[in-house]
Amino acid sequence: MAAHILVVDDEPDIHSLIKEILEDEGYLVSVAANGITARQIRSEQRPDLILLDIWMPDIDGISLLKEWREGGLLIDSPVIMISGHGTVETAVEATRLGAYDFIEKPVSISKLLITIGRALEMATLQRENYGLRRNVQLVTEPLGHSRLMTELREQVKRINQHNTSVLISGESGTGRSLFAHYIHQNSQNQTGPFVQVRVAGMSAESQALELFGRQGSNTLALLEQAEGGTLFIKDIAEMDDAIQARLLSSLENQSFLRNGGAEPIAINVRVIAATAYELDEALKTGRLREDLYYYLNVVSLHIPPLHEHCEDVPELLEFYTNIFVNQENIPYRHFTVAAQNRLRNYSWPGNVRELKTVVQRLLIFGDKNMIELDEIEQLLKFGTEQMNNSSIYDLPLRKAREQFETAYLKHQLQDLGGNVSKVASRIGLERTHLYRKLRALKIDPKKQKRL
Incomplete structure (x- = not known):
């Protein structure tokens, strides 16, 4: 899939020229002439890389870079600064704040293309490392050589022949989270992020904000953070019924709407869900919606008590x-x-x-x-x-x-x-x-x- 690049520059001739060159190179390109538009596109379309001019009519690029850095957004979208009025001090400040590189105008097209290629490659590695660091486990493989544990590891191998949803059941403390990690680490999307959410104890509003984010916010929704990887939902039976329905719709359509948003956001996410409830009980009491259960329970994994x-x-x-x-x-x-x-x-x-x-x-x-x-x-x-x-x-x-x-x-x-x-x-x-x-x-x- 072609990388999406956002060009932020208030000079129409420059951003039009860069857009044309990048599209010829096979990139998808959006343009913004000011900070307000840049924020909106960054929030709604989630570009893979941003070319950011320093001088703009409403906000300077350094301030915008700092804003995105504080929101943790540079992992998702690296920034290359461009300016015709830059100084050494400005370049140092930009890189200190997390910019990948600083390019002076007039822009050398060959240098720009090389820098973009390297920045995109770096961003891919950063996202992979971020996914690994997010949930570091002391145990990377379920321990034990008993017949039950050996059979469970073999079952995971069979499960991972297909990139389907998984529903894990088992008593509290049996290692459901560990098995979710183990499934991800041995899956087809193991290089993608592993993102975990525990919904027990959260209000319905908080569950919605965690999973789907909010339009205009600098914080990515968990469904976005798990892009290309795995979203592990612990305590799925503790999720609000309306949020369960919304999650099901998002997974079936492979897209979701942010809270307050109108444009669907495409996702490619594998979901692993877990519950300590007996599945029959969770369905009978209405804690787990039947339609969501049937979607998630393509394959199931039961973790036995110790x-x-x-x-x-x-x-x-x-x-x-x-x-x-x-x-x-x-x-x-x-x-x-x-x-x-x-x-x-x-x-x-x-x-x-x-x-x-x-x-x-x-x-x-x-x-x-x-x-x-x-x-x-x-x-x-x-x-x-x-x-x-x-x-x-x-x-x-x-x-x-x-x-x-x-x-x-x-x-x-x-x-x-x-x-x-x-x-x-x-x-x-x-x-x-x-x-x-x-x-x-x-x-x-x-x-x-x-x-």
Whole structure:
């Protein structure tokens, strides 16, 4: 597909000439004679590259460049500055603000074409790297050599023979996000971005803004950010019904409308969705629309709870031990055979996420080289007593959830010294939503630092 270039210059003779030359080279070209038009085209048409003049009647190119840089838009559309009145200081300032290059007028056509080619190549690499950095995972492949995990990896290979939508089900903590990454990393669009959104806890308005963006905003919609790659929607059954319908329409038409927009934006995105609900229950209760379910469920992947492949527990224990030792500089501790066997036979209601937390606590609070059976028993008993003493099972669902969330978030804040940003990153919740949740539960992060 031909690259789309936006030429921003207030001199008609110049932008017309450049447009003609670039079209002869096979590019798609739009022109803007001022900053207002440039902003509009940048927002609506998402050009692959921008040629930006410094001097314009309404706003100077440096200010516009700075605006796009602060909005994180230079990854998506690199900028080449052009000017007939530039100075060394101006060129330095432009490159400092993120411009790919600075070309003086009169423009050398050969230099311009070479620079454009290199900038487009650089932008492709940047988008690929951005997609990889956006969701860095400690685990790049699901761990375990049990029959179940081996079969799941084989199933992913079969799934990736086709670039279809995937619906992942499984209990919380089983590794649905990890498998979504694994599917993407081994798919036909693995070089594209992997963009993740967790809709649980978000209002319908926030869900719409995240997925579809807003007309005139400098922030790209998630559907745009995932262009050529994968959009992973966690907790799909927590999505508002109207947003589900709008998402389905966008996926079927391979285009969407921004909030407040009138022009459809073409997309090429693979969707992987996940839910912790039983699919039959989600459909029966109306949490998941049937039409969206049938679209997403071209192929399905069910991640089993950890107690169903408990033979993988020793490998997981060793893996997470090494992770914490290497990344958090915690002294290494070794699990005895008796300790490993006890954990193999534990029910793991929190699945792999709980195992990871158990390993972390054992490494932090232990003072011996060996992790013995009695230490395991004490830790598991403490966790069970906490749950039993709360009488959580006798409460209405809303109250039980509120009590659990309060205890859970206090623990996370204590574990991370009251740092809300770190907690948000660990539990997979956006910082603004976490602050809102803490206020609703009347939790003061400053009072939760570990004693």
